Amino acid sequence: NAGVTQTPKFQVLKTGQSMTLQCAQDMNHEYMSWYRQDPGMGLRLIHYSVGAGITDQGEVPNGYNVSRSTTEDFPLRLLSAAPSQTSVYFCASSYSRYNEQFFGPGTRLTVL
Amino acid sequence: QKEVEQDPGPLSVPEGAIVSLNCTYSNSAFQYFMWYRQYSRKGPELLMYTYSSGNKEDGRFTAQVDKSSKYISLFIRDSQPSDSATYLCAMMVPSGTYKYIFGTGTRLKVLA
Numbered sequence A: 001n002a003g004v005t006q007t008p009k010f011q012v013l014k015t016g017q018s019m020t021l022q023c024a025q026d027m028n029h030e031y032m033s034w035y036r037q038d039p040g041m042g043l044r045l046i047h048y049s050v051g052a053g054i055t056d057q058g059e060v061p062n063g064y065n066v067s068r069s070t071t072e073d074f075p076l077r078l079l080s081a082a083p084s085q086t087s088v089y090f091c092a093s094s095y096s097r098y099n100e101q102f103f104g105p106g107t108r109l110t111v112l
Numbered sequence B: 001q002k003e004v005e006q007d008p009g010p011l012s013v014p015e016g017a018i019v020s021l022n023c024t025y026s027n028s029a030f031q032y033f034m035w036y037r038q039y040s041r042k043g044p045e046l047l048m049y050t051y052s053s054g055n056k057e058d059g060r061f062t063a064q065v066d067k068s069s070k071y072i073s074l075f076i077r078d079s080q081p082s083d084s085a086t087y088l089c090a091m092m093v094p095s096g097t098y099k100y101i102f103g104t105g106t107r108l109k110v111l112a
Helices: none
Strands: A004-007 A010-013 A019-025 A031-038 A042-051 A054-057 A064-066 A076-078 A087-094 A107-111 B004-006 B011-014 B019-025 B032-038 B045-051 B054-058 B061-066 B071-076 B085-092 B100-102 B106-111
Touching: A004 A087, A010 A019, A019 A031, A019 A087, A042 A064, A042 B085, A042 B100, B004 B085, B011 B019, B019 B085, B019 B106, B032 B061, B045 B054, B045 B061, B045 B071, B071 B085
Parallel strands: A010 A107, B011 B106
Antiparallel strands: A004 A019, A019 A076, A031 A042, A031 A087, A042 A054, A064 A076, A087 A107, B004 B019, B019 B071, B032 B045, B032 B085, B054 B061, B061 B071, B085 B100, B085 B106
16 A cells, blocks of 8 residues: 655756646545645645546646546646746645545655 | 744754644634644654544644634643654635645754
8 A cells, every 4th residue: 555656756847847746546535635835835735636537726726737537646737837836745635525634755846 | 814823933842841832723614623743855644633622632642622712732742852843733624615724834853
């Protein structure tokens, strides 16, 4: 049981480049979320999904896209990276809205 | 004004001390209250999860929620160097839009 896995662990992008952060879970969880963590700001919800084919925006969705074609995977896409998107990104999953969230190890992204 | 306020610390205490960590919030719709522990360069992990007001104890950890004052606390008894981490409070509304808000985190160092 691997839990929540994220790839890559580290990434450096140039402004304007695109990339996809991968997230997968093997716990058959319905809820999956993406957060970004910045100094002095805490964790902020970017997008979330309540099941395959269903996604919605969180607190800071601008500049990010998501889709969920399977229960296991929830990729986060940056279409045109900006320096303001330099952050640590965490993916999380839970069985339901009211259950414990399990977090992945994070992806450290730097946009130059 | 942020919906959830948390003193960032850092907080340094000697081994064996009782530690008190606190968060205040402004949104009375929050019903679920969580405390997460985050070690350096790792994802957060859930420590305590409480619903509505009251106390909950788990080993050396006690979580308190005072909804009338919009104030939550985490107490750590007999603190150990292994408790050195950042502690994040989090809150969730029970229905409607998935709203999961984290505090900025308090960095704790327990000195041997």
